[in-house]
Amino acid sequence: MTRSVLVTGASKGIGKAIASQLADEGFLVVIHYHSDKAGAENTLQQITENGGSGRIVQFDISNRQQCREVIEADIEAHGAYYGVINNAGITRDGAFPALTDEDWDGVIHTNLDSFYNVLHPCVMPMIGLRQGGRIIALSSVSGITGNRGQVNYSAAKAGVIGACKALSLELAKRKITVNCIAPGLIDTGMLDMEQPALDAAMSMIPLKRMGRAEEVAGLASYLMSDIAGYVTRQVISINGGMV
Template sequence: MTDLTNKVAIVTGGSRGIGAAIALELAKNGAKVVINYNRSAGSAEQVIESIKKIGGEAYAVQADVSNSEESENLIKETINHFGKLDILINNAGITRDSTFKKLSEEDWRTVIDVNLNSVYNTSSIALPYLLESDAGRIINISSIIGQAGGFGQTNYAAAKAGIIGYTKSLALELAKSNVTVNSICPGFIDTEMVQEIPENIRENIVAKIPARRFGQPEEIARGVVFLCKDGGYITGQQLNINGGLYM
């Protein structure tokens, strides 16, 4: 697939940050995009307006993808609106950081549900439609934290590491089909999540990054488009976009 024209893509958590950048970049390359959001309806509409300004086509669907029934509705809404599905970007994610001694069961389960179980929920419903595509793509947004761990992030690290194992296993199962499955592992990207980190800690993080800066959401988005357009022989892999912080 070297052209995304008329391909249909879902981006979960597509209303802000990395998800919004992915949605816009896919649209720039010709894809019709479904912007999934849970609570940020206004932000989702802003992304749609940005896509329309460049001549693209987008549609917003509210769904809590940690819920299997709402995930099913997301896929059904996509098929009803666009008639098919070619690309699934599992990007939805949250943090509930705490040292393990203070980590509540609720914060453990919530992060696992939103970051990891959502990937199963969407993929299981979407797969029959992706198999009908001439070049189906599943791209799961993991994290450098899933590879290297993070202080106070046992729940988040477990979920993001789970995504990597899930990606490899599903890729094996689908290798003979027309569907590739890959993950992208961003480092520290300049989004709201990173901006909430205290300034002194942000400075310490940047000092450890060989590239000496935070990444931009658009850099993750371009990685997604590369896998969608030119990744026909790439499956089960982790694309690390982290400025050299983890190799």
């Protein structure tokens, strides 16, 4: 039976690269999007053109009821997921005194609450498969070290790390691994940084380059594989040696 993996935020960037890589590895990829339908359709088209398989789901990861309804319906129709990659997220950067309530709440609801919103309806069906499973959450270097201008984002991503570590203990006896990937500066073609800020960030990277989405996807592919069955409760950085 083909194993299925839900990848949130798979219409572009890191999520799209992960979805494509997993499809190449033989997984059926459930491609999630919130608003970029064309991007999700493009991801699916690329996967099918390369001989892979997938389908598309749409929901707002910050909307708990919507997540539950869509995920439960998809599982009811197609069966439980073997793996889930919690990738989708947002940033609303700014100095702490300048952050609005909306800046804080939006980032926390989208990046941290989504851990519960997406995974909660997935876990019991995954356990019911009795085949083990894989859960991967995308954190960030900001969640490890904190980052100026990202108090909200750093808090959310640090929370994701804590949630992963706790959940891994609950699911270990079910042979379900739970890990975090913590990317640094990744070139997804969508960077919104002024040149001085980019230069400052590059100066902290020993490898003196940005990472590629495909490199993050390669790490996700490893963690999703059978050979990674003894890897759980880990936060794996991919940041060019930044920390």
